[in-house]
Amino acid sequence: MKQKMNDDSYALHTDLYQINMAETYWEDDLHNRRAVFDLYFRTIPFNNGYAIFAGLEKVIDYIQNFKFSQTDIDYLREIGYKDDFLDYLKTVTFKGNICSVQEGELVFGNEPLLRVEASLAEAQLIETALLNIINYQTLIATKASRIKQAAKEQTVMEFGTRRAQEFDAAIWGTRAAFIGGCSSTSNVRAGKLFGIPVSGTHAHSLVQAYKDEYTAFHKYARRHKDCVFLVDTYDTLRSGVPTAIKVAKELGDAINFIGIRLDSGDLAYLSKKARKMLDDAGFPDAKIVASNDLDEQTIMNLKAQGAQIDIWGVGTKLITAYDQPALGAVYKLAAIEDEDGKMIDTIKISGNPKKVSTPGMKKVYRIINTINHKSEGDYITLEHENPNDEPRLKMFHPVHTFISKFVTNFKAKELLHDIFKEGELVYQTPDLYAIQHYAKENLELLWEEYKRSLNPEEYPVDLSQKCWDNKMENIHEVKEKVQAKIKS
Numbered sequence: 001m002k003q004k005m006n007d008d009s010y011a012l013h014t015d016l017y018q019i020n021m022a023e024t025y026w027e028d029d030l031h032n033r034r035a036v037f038d039l040y041f042r043t044i045p046f047n048n049g050y051a052i053f054a055g056l057e058k059v060i061d062y063i064q065n066f067k068f069s070q071t072d073i074d075y076l077r078e079i080g081y082k083d084d085f086l087d088y089l090k091t092v093t094f095k096g097n098i099c100s101v102q103e104g105e106l107v108f109g110n111e112p113l114l115r116v117e118a119s120l121a122e123a124q125l126i127e128t129a130l131l132n133i134i135n136y137q138t139l140i141a142t143k144a145s146r147i148k149q150a151a152k153e154q155t156v157m158e159f160g161t162r163r164a165q166e167f168d169a170a171i172w173g174t175r176a177a178f179i180g181g182c183s184s185t186s187n188v189r190a191g192k193l194f195g196i197p198v199s200g201t202h203a204h205s206l207v208q209a210y211k212d213e214y215t216a217f218h219k220y221a222r223r224h225k226d227c228v229f230l231v232d233t234y235d236t237l238r239s240g241v242p243t244a245i246k247v248a249k250e251l252g253d254a255i256n257f258i259g260i261r262l263d264s265g266d267l268a269y270l271s272k273k274a275r276k277m278l279d280d281a282g283f284p285d286a287k288i289v290a291s292n293d294l295d296e297q298t299i300m301n302l303k304a305q306g307a308q309i310d311i312w313g314v315g316t317k318l319i320t321a322y323d324q325p326a327l328g329a330v331y332k333l334a335a336i337e338d339e340d341g342k343m344i345d346t347i348k349i350s351g352n353p354k355k356v357s358t359p360g361m362k363k364v365y366r367i368i369n370t371i372n373h374k375s376e377g378d379y380i381t382l383e384h385e386n387p388n389d390e391p392r393l394k395m396f397h398p399v400h401t402f403i404s405k406f407v408t409n410f411k412a413k414e415l416l417h418d419i420f421k422e423g424e425l426v427y428q429t430p431d432l433y434a435i436q437h438y439a440k441e442n443l444e445l446l447w448e449e450y451k452r453s454l455n456p457e458e459y460p461v462d463l464s465q466k467c468w469d470n471k472m473e474n475i476h477e478v479k480e481k482v483q484a485k486i487k488s
C-alpha cells in the first residue's frame, strides 16, 4: 500500500486528461498559445425560469493558489510523468485573464458565465475545478431561490449539513443557499467562515434524554433564552404543544419564547391546531417552525392548505438539490492563437442546434427597458460591440430566428466583470449580504412569467447579428472542411 501524501494543494483537483493534454501542448510547443474558453450551462435546472450564479469566491481562492506543490510533482512522477514536463509544471501559475458574472447574478442557458483567456495549458488545467465549483454552487443557489420564492416573505432556515454530500458541499452549499435567499444556517462553521447568521432549535434527543418534555424544555430554557420547543416527540397536540405553552407561561419574561417546531405528521393540520392553542393561551406572536423533508412544492402545497407556518426549516432537499443533482455546465474553447499570433475562432458542432458552441471572444449584456425597468432579455455580442451605441436593437432567437423584436428604450448592462488580469486579482468580492441583496434585487428585473416555478416562459438569450453571422460562418467553414476531407 502506497504512503499517503500531504494534501497541500488543489492543482491536482483536476481530471487526468487535462494534465495529459497540457503535456501534449507542452511537447508540441503549443502550451503558451493564447486560448479563450467559455463556461456556461445549457439548460436551467429544476425547469426554473432563471438560475442564480454562485461560486466566484471559491474560484478566486483556487486561482490565487493555483500551483503544483512538491508532493503534487512527486506524485505525478510516481505515476509516470517525465522530469522534463514536470520541470515545466513546477513553473505553472495562472497568468491569464478571467472575467465572470458576479455572484447573485441571474443567469440563463447558453450565455458565458465566466470566460478564461490564458495560455492554452493554464486554461486547460483549471477547467475541472472551475466546473466543479460553479456547477454545484450555482445549482444550490438556484434551488434555494425556488424555495424562497415559495416561502415568499417568510423565513427559510437552512438545515442541510447532516445530509449534504460531505464537508465541502455543506459549507459551500450553505453559502450558496444564503445567496439564493435563506436567512440563516444551522452550520456553525459556515457562520464563522462567512458571517452567515446561525440559528437553531433542538432535537428529539433532548426530550428523549430527559424522558419528558416538561423537564427538557425547562432545562433547555435555563441557558438558552431564545426558545423554540420541538413538540412532536410523543404527541404533538396532546403533549408537545400544551407543555411548551405551560413552560412558556411559567418562565414568562425570564425567556424569549419564540415558538414551537413541528417535524412530522400532517403539517397543515397540526400547525392550524397549534396556532389556535398558542393564540388561546395568549401567545399570538409565537412562531410555528416546520421541518421534515420540505422543498418548494411542499411549502407551496402547505400554504395552499392554509397551514399556519411562519418559518421553514429546509435541509436534505435543498443541500442535495434532490430533484436535479447536477447543473451540467460546460467549458468550451471559443478562440485560439494561430502560429502567426492571430486569434482564430473555434466552434464545436453538434447535431442538436442548441449544443453548437458560439465562437469568438464575446460579451454578455442584459437589455433593460428604461420605461418599465424590466429585462428584455440577454444579448451576447462579439468583444468589440456595444449595444448602448445602437438606438434600436434587433433581438432575435438564435435558433428560431423568426422570433424577433426591436427594442428602443433600453440600457445594456454588461454582465462579465474583470476578475483576474494577467494573473492579478483586480476584483473586490462584495460582502455576502450585498451578494444576497443583489440576487433579490435582480429578481425585480424579471416579469412574473419568468419566475413562476411551474412551466415558466423561456427568457430570451439572443446573439447580436454580428455574433450570429460569425457563428454561421464558422459552421459553414467547418462543414466545407469536412466535405473536402470526405471527397479526398
Ligand SMILES: Nc1ncnc2c1ncn2[C@@H]1O[C@H](COP(=O)(O)OP(=O)(O)OP(=O)(O)O)[C@@H](O)[C@H]1O
Pocket: 263, 264, 265, 266, 267, 268, 269, 291, 292, 293, 294, 298, 301, 302, 305
Ligand atoms: N399537509 C401536508 N400536505 C402535504 N405534504 C405534507 C403535509 N404534511 C406533511 N407533509 C410532507 O409529507 C412528507 C411525509 O410526511 P409523513 O407525515 O408521511 O411522514 P412523517 O411525518 O415524516 O412520519 P414520521 O411520523 O414517521 O416522522 C414530508 O415531506 C412532509 O413535509
Ligand SMILES: O=P(O)(O)OC[C@H]1O[C@H](OP(=O)(O)OP(=O)(O)O)[C@H](O)[C@@H]1O
Pocket: 159, 160, 162, 163, 202, 203, 204, 205, 263, 291, 292, 293, 294, 313, 314, 315, 316, 317
Ligand atoms: O428534513 P430536512 O429538510 O432534511 O431537515 C433537516 C432534518 O434534520 C432533523 O431530523 P433528524 O431526524 O436528522 O434529527 P432529529 O432527531 O433532530 O429530528 C430535523 O428534525 C429535520 O427533519
Ligand SMILES: O=C(O)c1cccnc1
Pocket: 159, 160, 186, 199, 200, 201, 202, 203, 261, 291, 313, 315
Ligand atoms: O436547529 C434545528 O432545528 C435543526 C438543525 C439541523 C437539522 N434539523 C434541525
